[in-house]
Amino acid sequence: MKYTKVSLLFQTILFSFFAISLPLVSIAQTPIDSSYYYYGAINNPVHPNDLPSGINFYIQKKITDLNSKDTLSAISDLRLLAIGEFKIGNNFNSENHIVEALNLIQSMSSKDTLIDAKVGLYNQLGRIYRASNNPSEAIKSYDNALQIARKFNDSVILLNNKANIYKDQLDYENALDIYNLIYQKQVYSNDKFQIALVLDNLGFVQSKLNLPSALQNILKALKFREETNNLVGLYSSNKHLAEYYLDRKDTAKALIYAEKVLSLANKINSSSLKLEGISLFMSMNKNPLIHEYKRLTDSISNTKQIAENKNAFLKYNIAEEQKKTQASQLLQEVEFRKRLVYQFLVLFVLMILIGSYFIYRNKYRKARIEEIYKTETRISKKVHDEVANDMYKVMTSLENNVGIDSKVIDEMEKIYAKTRDISRENSAIDFHQDFGIQLNDLLFGYKNNTVTVVTRNLSKINWEGVPELNKTAIYRVLQELMTNMRKHSNATSAALVFHKNGSKIQIDYRDNGIGCDLFKKNGLQHTESRITSLNGTIIFESKLGHGFKASIII
Template identity: 70%
Template sequence: MDYSKISFNPYSLIFIFLAFFLPLESLAQISSDSSRYYRKAIISPVNPNDLPSGINFFTKKKEKDLELNDTLNAIYDLRLLSIAEFKIGNNFNSENHIVEALNLIQSIPSKDTLINSRVGIYNQLGRIYRASSNHVEAIKTFERALLIANKLKDSVIILNNKANIYKDQLDYINALGIYTILHEKRLQLNDEQQLAMVVDNLGYVQSKLNLPEALPNLKKALHLRENNHDLTGLHSSNTHLSEYYLDREDTVTAIFYAEKALNLSTKINSSSFKLNSISHLMNLSNNPLIHEYKRLNDSINNAKQVAENKNAFLKYNVAEEQKKTQASILLQEIESRKRLAYQSLAFIIFLILVGSYFIYRNRYRKAKIEEIYKTETRIAKKVHDEVANDMYKVMTTLENNSGIDSKIIDELENIYTKTRDISRENSAIDLRNDFDLQLNDLLLGYKNNKVNVITRNLSKMPWNNVTEHKKSAIYRVLQELMTNMRKHSQATFVTLVFKKEGAKIQIIYRDNGVGCDLFKKNGLQHTDSRIASLNGTINFESKQGDGFKASIII
């Protein structure tokens, strides 16, 4: 054997050193530290990898504990695995871990030493029932846990979860009764995380009952959770605050908190949290198609729940059945395929509805813009053909009548000029050919001995790639800005700079006029609506004596 080719891994050397020279107590401490680290990753996840890494660690630990016949630790491992899978959204796996833990408990002769484990396992099973909308079994399981709970902390958690069932059933009075009792025990809790949980749920129920203490309690819970960096708790707080403002028709603030909750669900890496956040954001939409999607999706999920019939005590006989039969394995495979089929169907329906919504919105917006353009053009033609022409005929007749005061003729001429200007400002635009030349002619038409108009990069813009709707809006908005300048600003200098910003066009207008009161906008009321109809933006900057600026992005 050629020993010169043997390579040494430094990490292996470190492990050999630890194994031979460290006492067994030190190695046990290392294992204990790892358990505490990954337990925290599951109970209070901070990073997206916390839950998956916790599952990986305790899966291996459970297998090792079972090999060593360490049943107590194996039960502990299974409980944490169930909590982690539940947070990710894998309720099926979460339930299997609970069933396996209950089987192990049945195998131990003396169960008095397992009170804390049994309390935690029943509480987790109740949460799974709640997630499955099996409220009757959930309450029974929570009450079963309460019968054996001997610590205030455990009792608070279980009672809080029981009150959550009443909250789900919209029975806010019963829920309020439990939350209020728990809140009165807050001085005995000495646990800010539990206190935040109770205060948040209390505030939520109070908000549904329109009680004045609701918002202060919701914000207090949010503050406590921010101080403790409790991401799962912050997700709940932001969701409840969003619903609080939604109930009071403050959609802007509701969306703000809902988006914060969605960001937290991504950070926690929980599918169930993310689905809840997206579902809540859908509730904030005014689009009937999205609400129809939610209704169909909820209906499919309910049907899926019935098909799965996933109930730990009904599906498994914990006291007697110790092994899974081949039939149960096949049943799981069938249920898994059903679940996949329902999810695929829901996704297809979602894509159809979203696609239909955007097509409908785009067509509606285009039709609306075309209608406005046709209306403006029709009015302009009518003003020119009927009002202006009739006015001109009257003026001609009066000019030939020597007895008419010249001031009256001058006034009529002013009216005729205004009528002609209105017609020109709303006349038809040729949007297909040489748009840059037409726009240049429009802008330079406002140039005279008193006003100098300068444009930059107008001819360099890719006008051929711009839709007719956008060209029309740009033409009309600049026409309104220039007309406003001529009538009100007393400007002597106007600049218009055109820029390409990605897929959008930016236009910056400036003049050196007297400025204006932005609250009045001096005849620019229509510019906002024109730009907004194309999902663009227009911002005004001005103050008396310091010129006027408008920035357009379309």
Template identity: 75%
Template sequence: MKYTKVSFTLKILLFSFWWILIPKLIIAQTANDSSYYYHQQIINPVIPSDLPTGINFYIQKKKADLKAGDSISVINDLRLLAIGEFKIGNNFNSENYVVEALNFIQSMSTKDTLVNAKVGLYNQLGRIYGASNNPNEAIKTYNKALQIVVKLKDSVILLNNKANIYKEQLDYKNALTIYTLLHQKSQNNSDSYQKALVLDNLGYVQSKLNKPKALDNLKKALQIREDNNIITGQHASNKHLAEYYLDRKDTATALLYAEKVISLANKINSSSFKLDAISLMLRMDKNPLIHEYKKLTDSIANAKQIAENKNAFLKYNVAEEQGKTQASQLQQEIESRKRLAYQALALIIFLILIGSYFIYRNRYRKAKIEEIYKTETRIAKKVHDEVANDMYKIMASLENNSGIDKKVIDEIEKIYTKTRDISRENSAIDLREDFAIQLNDLLLGYKNNNVKIITRNLSKIPWNTIPEIKKTTIYRVLQELMTNMRKHSKASIVTLVFHKEGSKIHINYRDNGIGCNIFKKNGLQHTESRIASINGTITFESKHDDGFKASIII
């Protein structure tokens, strides 16, 4: 029975968990496939619509993840939004997404475990500062990331971007030191993206310092990027090769690469990339007015950028405070939803366990009752087959012996009759037949010249809807009451009235016998146990010389 209890409960739990989890696993798989597709549109855009489509997807995904309380996914959504906005040229929007993500992490209780997320966000913030002509803040941000980074791959990216800041500030010596170190570490690196990145930047700085391997490294980087369809990387490689030839007065070759730069910028559909490409083309024009115009516009743009940086820092401080408050509120909401989800899950599990307990208890009780009836039937058969038959043989042999006292034979016959009655009272009941007829035959079997049996409404009970275990119990209980009546009551009239109220069956027994004092011993106690085993009730009422009553409700 213990094994049955455990296995049945496990089945219920497994069924419930699969019923709850399978739809979620299917939805999660679909979401993961979509996320990967749009992730590639942000990280490696191929056509002009990739970046806007990817950004729109992650705006909607962020809302859904906030509603679902998935903090980790929210942080990843914000980082990809920052990358996408940066590639389009919206530096301020990109910075806001980074700040929102960092503040969100800061408000989380698990913030110390989210090192990789912080590193990625600091790296993106450094790129934004670099593009916003704010090199000092960019270097500080990269150094902050390098202090906590744990992955070699992330270290390479951070050092490369830090070197880019030195490169853009024309500090080629410091840039070369970092690029050379990175190139040495990337010799056995299987990551094509990083290998090309390091080679391209190394070749560019070498070209500015007139190092002999510059052109070879630039071309190797471009080849890797073309082989792996790294579009944004191809844009950078072609731009650096154009500058390489332009610095060496080979305008024709430089123009070929510059045209590729414009084509790739249009393909990526990034305003910042297009601006770089146009600026490169202007440098190739020999008209002095264009060069003067470029110097002036660059000067004005630089001054405007410095002013915007000051304004951006003010906005950053305000946004940071607001972001902390919003992130804290969002985190509290997420934690609240998580608690509700856990409580709901705990309630479901609790209800399943309670339901399993009652189901098992009913199954166990039913199995126990069935086992009792099987045992009674088995004993009855054994009494009939072995004891009664042997008694009959002995009685028959003694009757043929003239020397045996007839009283002895009569006593043996009484014992035989008792064993036969015991066997009949506990023999198997064939419930496949009409139960109303079987029960009626049982009751009328106690009728004789001295006892009249009256039944009412027995055939009106829908016995075919009553479970077999209950019908067996009713049969045995009435059998015991009738046997008790025949042995002890000296009754002349017995009435049994049947009726159904709702789902309950009521049976009222009454005889006009000598009655008795109710002690619930022997047969009466046995009937009470049988009725209780199927959650029914039986009550007795009797007085001396005032008959016997029993009320059964099942």
């Protein structure tokens, strides 16, 4: 059984989003063979490779369909490509696929019969504008789709997505009106996918308005999505539950759902959802520096997104583009250069912020570790100079008193021995002496008639270039491991092997004791925190009755 603690490094967080897409309407001939598989890989991805493989398949299929003059199938291919690219965070590519599909529809004599295809494409375009922080254009796209939509389910999803825009803008009252409307229309249907979609968003908005039925609606939506194994829907439900408890300062429950959010994002293999999940974790961190960094990063990202929005849908109206004058084109070129300069400045500022953060964090961490070691040494000295010495004086005076029970003296001697051991375990390390010799003396100090201690390669390690903080951590961790071995393991032998790999030192510890249940061995957390505070790793491996192992890299 292995127990490994993994530290997540701070990452640059860009804004992200989530929306539910319209179910694909069949606008071409029924797909056969592998088309069924890749159709599902795009619309309901389960494995990490589903989306990339689905996108590659439909890129090739679109080329084949266009070469064979099968325009209807090519439009369907483009629709699927737009959805797939959107799910992995490639909004610009998704937008281009939609524009190409709309151009193909416009070129067909039967364009007026392809209403369902146009509804789906306009809906997808609205989702892209929402992700691009362009709410006004997103609402226009949804309204365009609503004007031509003929199916009830399509209208429900379009209204839901329109309400999502109001939710993004924190206009919860308008969002609530729409969600209530479509829920009343949908409540008697048997479509769990649609009901879960509306219930989840309704519950989330109700939670923001502190309405009593909020949690009940979110949990009900989660149950429906678990029954249908809707990964994207499960992601949304868990995210809303995490935010629900975070708003109510229940960080423990929020963290449980946030972990599920990140796990689902990895399964879906969506970059935007992963970033959103990581951002959710950062919102739970109490460090004000992280919150300030996140705020600045989000602000810079939003500003950059607005500056870089490439509205490919404008290309759809080619005739209008051709009417632009040469002066207008020159102005666009100037604006483009300004954007390049702006992007460079944003990148430069971002690099400074990231660099400043890591410099500050390293200085703070080093100072904190040094203070901890100083505190340990100071406490050790006080235990020895005050507690142990006073205890010894009392023992001496009591020994001369004939009326004192010898058992009392024995118990006091045990207490004195414990205070002396505590003082010795946390006393200062003299770095002016050979550290290898001190470490050797420490390890062999645990050897006796019943316990054998063996070391390998200890004398080959050059300790002169190792920082004092690292030496202290190694000394204390090995001291704690050996003390645990002596007190609790019933081991008869312990072996330690030392390795030097570049600037890293690896120490492998092993004994033949009774082992332990790592999940109940809370005392190991202290050694773990010492190592991880210096960007090192420590891995424990143990089973009851099969000894104990530890691997340290620092």
